[in-house]
Amino acid sequence: MVKGKNIGPTLESFLKEEGNYEKSQAIAIKRVISWQLQETMKKQHISKSEMARRMNTSRAHLDRLLDPENEKVQLDTLYKAATAVGKQLHLELV
Template sequence: MTNKHIGSSLDDFLKEEGMFEEAAAHALKRVLATQIAEAMDAEGLTKTAMARRMKTSRAQLDRLLDPNNEKVQLDTVQRAASAVGRTLRIELA
């Protein structure tokens, strides 16, 4: 018996297994958390200073920076981007 996944892409495999949406959301959150953390480092911002700039709590910032927490509100991400002098771009592809 041959493996039907040989030669297919990871995206194809995840779609066939019904896991693509979840994997894509997790990957997106991981990238976003990394970009925010790197921007904070570039600005020399501590978590406390970043939370103050965002006008939020350290706990909410920790949730934003947690790559495993995918439940983050768009306005929180926008405030984080603004706090490090960046803009948030979102598009449907």
């Protein structure tokens, strides 16, 4: 085996071939956002109850937002969450 040489397709091309690329991207993005929100909440000592209050939502709704396995989330919810921790939400098409 030669070092530095790839054998076979990249993960990205494999996921595209299998038809799973878009879903994988959506899940990865949601997991990162969930992690970022949780880390920010920890750093700022914001409890889930306080976060839900700041977002003007229920604790159950916040739990769904913070659940990395639940990729279903609305943009307005992400915006509320970012605002609640003093951050901004930036989205772009690339």
